[in-house]
Amino acid sequence: SQTIHQWPATLVQPVGSPLSLECTVEGTSNPNLYWYRQAAGRGLQLLFYSVGIGQISSEVPQNLSASRPQDRQFILSSKKLLLSDSGFYLCAWNPLGPSYTFGSGTRLTVV
Amino acid sequence: AQSVTQLGSHVSVSEGALVLLRCNYSSSVPPYLFWYVQYPNQGLQLLLKYTTGATLVKGINGFEAEFKKSETSFHLTKPSAHMSDAAEYFCAVSDRRVQAGTALIFGKGTTLSVSS
Numbered sequence: 001s002q003t004i005h006q007w008p009a010t011l012v013q014p015v016g017s018p019l020s021l022e023c024t025v026e027g028t029s030n031p032n033l034y035w036y037r038q039a040a041g042r043g044l045q046l047l048f049y050s051v052g053i054g055q056i057s058s059e060v061p062q063n064l065s066a067s068r069p070q071d072r073q074f075i076l077s078s079k080k081l082l083l084s085d086s087g088f089y090l091c092a093w094n095p096l097g098p099s100y101t102f103g104s105g106t107r108l109t110v111v
Numbered sequence: 112a113q114s115v116t117q118l119g120s121h122v123s124v125s126e127g128a129l130v131l132l133r134c135n136y137s138s139s140v141p142p143y144l145f146w147y148v149q150y151p152n153q154g155l156q157l158l159l160k161y162t163t164g165a166t167l168v169k170g171i172n173g174f175e176a177e178f179k180k181s182e183t184s185f186h187l188t189k190p191s192a193h194m195s196d197a198a199e200y201f202c203a204v205s206d207r208r209v210q211a212g213t214a215l216i217f218g219k220g221t222t223l224s225v226s227s
Contacts (some may be wrong), residue, residue, distance in 0.1 A: 006154075039197060100215055102147075105153065
């Protein structure tokens with residue numbers, strides 16, 4: 001079966017520290033992968049998407065970066081976190097066509 | 112560019128009452144349309160989607176939505192609210208003309224409260 005894993009579930013990090021969030025999918029190959037951020041009162045904002053290994057498109061300039069080192073792995077990173085990076089981060093994948101599955105999310109609090 | 116507008120950031124209903132959550136989209140070509148539900152600190156769960164065919168779409172938990180091209184709307188309804196329906200609801204669209212890397216574009220969400 002096709003599943004998506006996201007970890008950690010919660011994270012508290014100090015300002016200026018690095019970040020690495022990981023997302024992996026199982027049961028599929030060559031998925032399109034996405035990172036979204038949900039901030040209070042601002043809905044879901046698309047951050048990055050990837051259509052293949054090493055292929056990253058950024059939707060919003062910010063303090064974050066993404067990488068896809070393997071077909072089914074998508075990583076969200078930051079070298080130095082800002083307070084404004086706090087939020088709920090969601091990974092999603094879809095095959096070609098209108099079907100999207102979301103991970104369970106990571107609650108990031110920058111203190 | 113596509114956009115999604117959800118009217119009302121917060122909707123309150125009584126248990127057993129009709130639920131109506133409004134969604135309008137802006138797109139030159141009718142997109143694929145989705146409704147997702149999110150419970151606190153959880154990911155998104157698909158309620159229903161419209162891709163083609165019948166414009167009235169039935170989803171899980173008794174929800175349904177109707178695609179109205181003339182009104183560029185995709186409102187979500189449920190005849191009788193249940194306490195367990197309290198959650199945040201997101202309307203989303205994706206461009207049917209593009210295959211690779213077509214992301215979902217979301218509205219800002221509507222929080223549904225249900226009182227007894």
